[in-house]
Amino acid sequence: MAQQPAQYIFAMQGLTKAYPGGKKVFENIWLSFFPDAKIGVVGVNGSGKSTLLKIMAGLDKDFTGEAKPMAGTKMGYLEQEPQLDPALNVRENVESWCEEKSSSRASMKSRWRWVKTTPTS
Numbered sequence: 070m071a072q073q074p075a076q077y078i079f080a081m082q083g084l085t086k087a088y089p090g091g092k093k094v095f096e097n098i099w100l101s102f103f104p105d106a107k108i109g110v111v112g113v114n115g116s117g118k119s120t121l122l123k124i125m126a127g128l129d130k131d132f133t134g135e136a137k138p139m140a141g142t143k144m145g146y147l148e149q150e151p152q153l154d155p156a157l158n159v160r161e162n163v164e165s166w167c168e169e170k171s172s173s174r175a176s177m178k179s180r181w182r183w184v185k186t187t188p189t190s
């Protein structure tokens with residue numbers, strides 16, 4: 070049987086990002102990730118890590134080029150400085166951002182930011 074072509078869970082093609090009135094953070098970035106890959110983004114302060122993750126999460130759409138998850142992929146984004154629920158312990162706070170992992174889902178309001186994706190074809 071013929072092997073299936075590689076399916077990337079997320080692909081960026083020619084991604085360029087500049088803040089209005091600010092410097093260009095990325096120029097012509099090409100990156101693709103396989104499903105199940107664990108990726109770390111490393112860089113000095115101000116190098117663009119948060120900008121990249123917000124684009125990948127679909128929270129920042131003000132860029133040129135392509136940044137697309139595979140059709141049907143569910144994206145989650147845990148903010149760097151999240152609003153914590155004082156009624157929950159640390160574990161429960163983290164779980165409340167990830168509804169699939171939550172042990173007491175019914176009692177927690179999910180604060181994980183889900184991004185709806187649309188099939189591309």
Ligand SMILES: Nc1ncnc2c1ncn2[C@@H]1O[C@H](COP(=O)(O)OP(=O)(O)O)[C@@H](O)[C@H]1O
Pocket residue numbers: 088089091092094112113114115116117118119120121
């Ligand atoms: N909303 C914004 N408006 C203008 N410039 C911004 C904004 N957010 C970030 N920047 C600038 O973009 C660059 C990348 O920032 P950021 O993605 O927050 O970096 P990191 O997360 O790696 O520290 C920095 O120079 C930062 O000052």
Ligand SMILES: [Mg+2]
Pocket residue numbers: 118119120149
């Ligand atoms: Mg950051």
